[in-house]
Amino acid sequence: xxxxxxxxxxxxxxxxxxxxxxxxxxxxxxxxxxxxxxxxxxxxxxxxxxxxxxxxxxxxxxxxxxxxxxxxxxxxxxxxxxxxxxxxxxxxxxxxxxxxxxxxxxxxxxxxxxxxxxxxxxxxxxxxxxxxxxxxxxxxxxxxxxxxxxxxxxxxxxxxxxxxxxxxxxxxxxxxxxxxxxxxxxxxxxxxxxxxxxxxxxxxxxxxxxxxxxxxxxxxxxxxxxxxxxxxxxxxxxxxxxxxxxxxxxxxxxxxxxxxxxxxxxxxxxxxxxxxxxxxxxxxxxxxxxxxxxxxxxxxxxxxxxxxxxxx
Amino acid sequence: xxxxxxxxxxxxxxxxxxxxxxxxxxxxxxxxxxxxxxxxxxxxxxxxxxxxxxxxxxxxxxxxxxxxxxxxxxxxxxxxxxxxxxxxxxxxxxxxxxxxxxxxxxxxxxxxxxxxxxxxxxxxxxxxxxxxxxxxxxxxxxxxxxxxxxxxxxxxxxxxxxxxxxxxxxxxxxxxxxxxxxxxxxxxxxxxxxxxxxxxxxxxxxxxxxxxxxxxxxxxxxxxxxxxxxxxxxxxxxxxxxxxxxxxxxxxxxxxxxxxxxxxxxxxxxxxxxxxxxxxxxxxxxxxxxxxxxxxxxxxxxxxxxxxxxxxx
Numbered sequence: 001x002x003x004x005x006x007x008x009x010x011x012x013x014x015x016x017x018x019x020x021x022x023x024x025x026x027x028x029x030x031x032x033x034x035x036x037x038x039x040x041x042x043x044x045x046x047x048x049x050x051x052x053x054x055x056x057x058x059x060x061x062x063x064x065x066x067x068x069x070x071x072x073x074x075x076x077x078x079x080x081x082x083x084x085x086x087x088x089x090x091x092x093x094x095x096x097x098x099x100x101x102x103x104x105x106x107x108x109x110x111x112x113x114x115x116x117x118x119x120x121x122x123x124x125x126x127x128x129x130x131x132x133x134x135x136x137x138x139x140x141x142x143x144x145x146x147x148x149x150x151x152x153x154x155x156x157x158x159x160x161x162x163x164x165x166x167x168x169x170x171x172x173x174x175x176x177x178x179x180x181x182x183x184x185x186x187x188x189x190x191x192x193x194x195x196x197x198x199x200x201x202x203x204x205x206x207x208x209x210x211x212x213x214x215x216x217x218x219x220x221x222x223x224x225x226x227x228x229x230x231x232x233x234x235x236x237x238x239x240x241x242x243x244x245x246x247x248x249x250x251x252x253x254x255x256x257x258x259x260x261x262x263x264x265x266x267x268x269x270x271x272x273x274x275x276x277x278x279x280x281x282x283x284x285x286x287x288x289x290x291x292x293x294x295x296x297x298x299x300x301x302x303x304x305x306x307x308x309x310x311x312x
Numbered sequence: 313x314x315x316x317x318x319x320x321x322x323x324x325x326x327x328x329x330x331x332x333x334x335x336x337x338x339x340x341x342x343x344x345x346x347x348x349x350x351x352x353x354x355x356x357x358x359x360x361x362x363x364x365x366x367x368x369x370x371x372x373x374x375x376x377x378x379x380x381x382x383x384x385x386x387x388x389x390x391x392x393x394x395x396x397x398x399x400x401x402x403x404x405x406x407x408x409x410x411x412x413x414x415x416x417x418x419x420x421x422x423x424x425x426x427x428x429x430x431x432x433x434x435x436x437x438x439x440x441x442x443x444x445x446x447x448x449x450x451x452x453x454x455x456x457x458x459x460x461x462x463x464x465x466x467x468x469x470x471x472x473x474x475x476x477x478x479x480x481x482x483x484x485x486x487x488x489x490x491x492x493x494x495x496x497x498x499x500x501x502x503x504x505x506x507x508x509x510x511x512x513x514x515x516x517x518x519x520x521x522x523x524x525x526x527x528x529x530x531x532x533x534x535x536x537x538x539x540x541x542x543x544x545x546x547x548x549x550x551x552x553x554x555x556x557x558x559x560x561x562x563x564x565x566x567x568x569x570x571x572x573x574x575x576x577x578x579x580x581x582x583x584x585x586x587x588x589x590x591x592x593x594x595x596x597x598x599x600x601x602x603x604x605x606x607x608x609x610x611x612x613x614x615x616x617x618x619x620x621x622x623x624x625x
Contacts, residue, residue, distance in 0.1 A: 042433075049433040056425060057443045060501065064446065066469055067458045079467045082476075125353045132350035141347060144355065151362050153614055157562040157583045158607045159362075161590035161599040162369035165379070166361065185357040215346035244451030246565035251591070262453045262565070269457055269569045280461065283454045290449040302441065302509075 071095070071280035078276055094281035102264060102282060103257070111260040112289075114179050114249075115242040121184040122238045123231055130193025131223050135205060145194070152187045156247060164251050178252040179260070183242060189234045196230045197223060236297050243290060261286045372600035379594050390601035399577070400602060403585035406492075410581060411560040414496055418503045418556045419549070425504055426511030427537070448505035456569025459498040488578035491571050495579065498570060499563065507552045514548040515541070550621045557613055561606070582606050 066085070070078060074091035077084075098104070133145050156163060163182075172178030200223065208218045224231070249260040259267070265286060268279045294301060373390055375383035394400050425444050429437050447455065463470050463484040471481035484490050518541055526536045564583040567573060573580035580588075586606070590599030 045433040046435060049428065049431050050435040053428045053431075053434045053440055054436065056428065057440045060447070060504070061443050063458050063462050063501065064450070067461055070461065081472065083469060083472045125357070128350040129354040132347035136343070136347035136350075138344065138347065141351070144351060144358075147358060147362075148354070151358065153558075153610055154362060154366060154607065155558070155562055157564060157586075158603055158610065159365045159369045160583070160586055160603060161596045162365040162372055162603075163361065164591070165368060165372075165596065166365045170360070182357070182361040185354055185361065190354065215343070219350070240449070244453075246451065246453055246568070262451055265451075265453050265457070266565075266568060269453070269460075270572065276461070276467075279457060283457050286454060287450060294449050298442070302445065 067280065068284055071284045073277075075277040078280075094277040095285070098278045098282040098285065101278060102268075104282075104285060106257060107259055107261045107264045108289075110176060110258060111243055111262075114176055114260060115239050118180045118183045118242045119235055119238040121180070122186055122189050123234055125184050126186060126189030126234060127193050127224055127227060127231070128219065129190045130195075131197050131219055133190070133194045134197035134200075135202070135223075148185075148187050148190050151185070156182075160247075160251065167252055173252060174254045174258060175252070176258060179245075179248050183245070183248060186238065186241075189238065192230050192234060193227060196227050200226055232297070232300055236293070236301055239293065240290065369600045369603055372597050373604050375597045376595075377597040377600075379596050383597065386597070390598050393598070394601050394605065399580075400585065402577070403580050403582050404605075406579060407561060407563075407582040410492065410495065410563065410579075411557060413492075414499050414560045414563075415553060415556045417496060417500050418507060419552055421500050422504045422507035422552065423511055423545075426508045426515055427541075429508070430512060430515045444508055445505045447502045450502065452502065452565035453569045455498055455502045456566045456571075459494055459501070460570050463494045485571065486575050488575055491575060492579050495563075495567055495570055498566060499560070502566065503556060503559070507556070510548050510552060511545070514545050518544050547621075550617065554614065554617050557617070558610060561610060561613070 069086060071094055072090050072092070073087040074089055074093055077088055077091075129148075133141055167173055167178050167182070170178075172181065204222065204226075205218060208222055213221070244262060245260075246262040246266065249263045250266075253259055253263060256264075256267075265279075265282060268275065268282060372383060374385055374387060376386045376389070377383035428434055429441055429444070434440075450458070462468055465471060465481070465483060465485040468484065471484070474481050482490055484494055522540050522544075523536050526540055531539070562583050563581055564587070567579065567581060567584065571579060573584050582602070583606070586599050586602050589595050589602060
C-alpha cells in the first residue's frame with residue numbers, strides 16, 4: 001500500500017482499505033448460510049476443486065521437501081543416479097561439515113543481533129512517528145508523511161553506490177550498526193501505526209491530558225499498549241525482513257567475522273566449485289529460526305492485517 | 313499516571329497556542345514540540361539514509377568519483393556513455409523482459425491460489441495455506457539455492473524426471489532463456505505467499521450476497537468470478553501489480569544465488585549491473601548515473617500505474 005500512496009488524495013483510500021479488512025475479518029467469523037444441496041452435486045464440486053488445490057500444494061511443497069531430504073543424503077549419494085526421494089542412507093555428515101567449517105554461532109549471533117535490535121528500534125520509531133502523524137495536525141506533519149511514503153519508491157537498491165559512501169562517511173562501514181541503523185526507518189511500519197492510531201478515539205487522549213498526563217506518558221502508557229496487535233505484526237515482519245536481508249549486509253559488511261547468515265550462505269554459493277553437501281545443510285540450518293518463529297506466531301502471521309501494505 | 317507529568321508535558325503545554333479567536337478558527341491545531349519530538353528520530357534517519365544518499369547519488373552521477381579522493385565533475389559524460397553502453401542496455405532490457413513475464417505470472421498464480429483457498433468446496437485449506445505461505449519464511453538467497461538444486465543440469469531432480477520419461481534433459485544452466493525461466497518459477501514460488509494473503513483478505517471482503525444473487529440469476533462460476541469478484545478486486549490487483557513490478561525491477565539477491573546472472577552475464581539485471589559497476593569496478597559516478605535511470609523508471613512506473621488506478625475507479 002505504501003508504495004503507491006504517494007499522493008495526498010490517496011490517503012483516505014488507504015484508510016478505507018484497512019477499515020474494510022477489519023470488516024472482512026469480522027464477517028469471516030460469522031457462519032455461512034448453509035444451503036441444502038444434493039450430496040452428489042456437492043461432491044462433484046468438492047473433488048475437482050480440492051484436487052486442483054492439492055496438486056498446487058504438492059508443486060509448492062516439493063522444492064523444499066526435495067531440498068531438505070537431500071540435505072540428509074551422504075555426499076556420494078547426492079549425485080548418483082538414479083535419484084531417490086528419500087535418502088538411501090540417512091547421514092548428518094553435511095551438517096557436521098557445515099557446522100565445523102563455518103562459524104555458524106557467529107553468523108547466527110550477528111544475524112540475530114541485527115534482527116532483534118533493528119526490530120525493537122523500528123517498532124519504537126514507527127510507533128512514535130505513526131502516533132504523531134495520526135494524532136497531531138500540522139502541515140509539516142503531512143509533508144513528512146508524504147516524504148515517508150515516497151521512500152518506498154526509493155528502495156536502497158536504487159541508491160546503492162551513494163548509500164555506501166554515506167555509510168562509510170558515518171563510520172559505520174564493516175560494523176553491524178551499519179546494517180541496523182539505516183533499516184530502523186520503515187515506511188510500512190510508520191504507515192501501519194498511523195492507520196491504527198487513527199482508529200483510537202481522541203477522547204482517550206483528551207481524558208488523559210485533562211488528568212494531567214504528559215505527552216510522553218500518554219504515548220508509552222496508553223497508546224503503545226493499545227497498539228499491541230500492530231506491535232506484534234510489525235515485530236514478526238521486521239524480523240523476517242532483517243533475518244533474510246541480503247543487500248544491506250552485503251554492502252556494509254566486509255569482514256567475514258561480521259557476516260550475517262545470508263552473506264555467508266552467498267559466499268558458499270558464489271564459490272567456483274559449490275560444495276553442495278555443505279550448502280544444502282547450511283541453508284537448512286539458516287531456515288530453522290524463521291520456522292520456529294512461524295510455528296509460535298503462526299496465527300498472528302496468517303491473520304495479520306496485511307492490507308496495511310507490508311512489504312519492505 | 314499523575315506522577316508522570318514530566319517536563320515534556322509542560323513543554324508542549326507551553327507551546328500550545330493560547331485559547332482565543334485564533335484557536336477557535338482552527339480548533340484542531342495542537343502543540344508543536346510533542347509531535348516534533350515524536351517524529352524526530354524518523355526525520356533524522358530519513359535525512360541520513362534517503363535524502364543524503366539521494367542527493368549525493370545525483371551529484372555523483374555528474375562526476376567520475378571512484379570512492380577515493382575528491383569527485384571530479386564530468387558533466388553529462390556518464391549519461392552519454394551510459395546510453396552507448398551495450399552492457400547497460402543488455403541489463404536494462406533483460407530486466408524489462410523479466411518484469412514483463414514475472415508480474416503477470418506472479419499475479420495469476422497468487423490470485424488462483426487465493427481463490428482456491430477461499431473456495432468453500434475446497435478441503436484441507438488450513439494446511440494448504442501454511443504450505444503456500446512457507447516460502448515467505450525462506451530468504452531470497454536460500455530460495456535461489458533451492459531452485460538451483462532442483463534445476464541442476466546434471467544432477468537436478470527435474471532433468472532426472474525428464475530423462476526417466478525419455479525426454480531430452482534441458483539446459484537449465486547453460487541456456488540463457490531456460491535459466492531465466494527457472495528464475496521466473498522461483499520468483500513466483502517465493503512471491504505467492506505475500507500476494508496470496510492480500511488477495512485472501514480482499515476476497516473475504518466481497519459481500520456474499522452479490523455472488524448469491526448472481527448464482528440465483530443463473531451465472532456460472534466463471535461468470536461470477538469474471539463480472540463480480542474480479543472487478544471488486546481491482547484495488548488489490550493494483551497493489552499487487554505495483555509491488556511485484558517494483559520488486560521485479562530491483563530483483564537481485566535471489567538471482568545471485570540461483571545463477572549469479574548467468575550463464576555468463578546473459579541474465580544480469582539492473583541492480584546487479586549497478587552493484588558490479590559501483591563496487592567491483594569502483595566506478596561510483598558511473599553506477600550512480602545507472603541508479604538514477606533506474607529511479608526514473610520506477611517513478612514512471614508508479615505514475616503510470618497510478619493513472620490506471622484512477623482511470624479504473
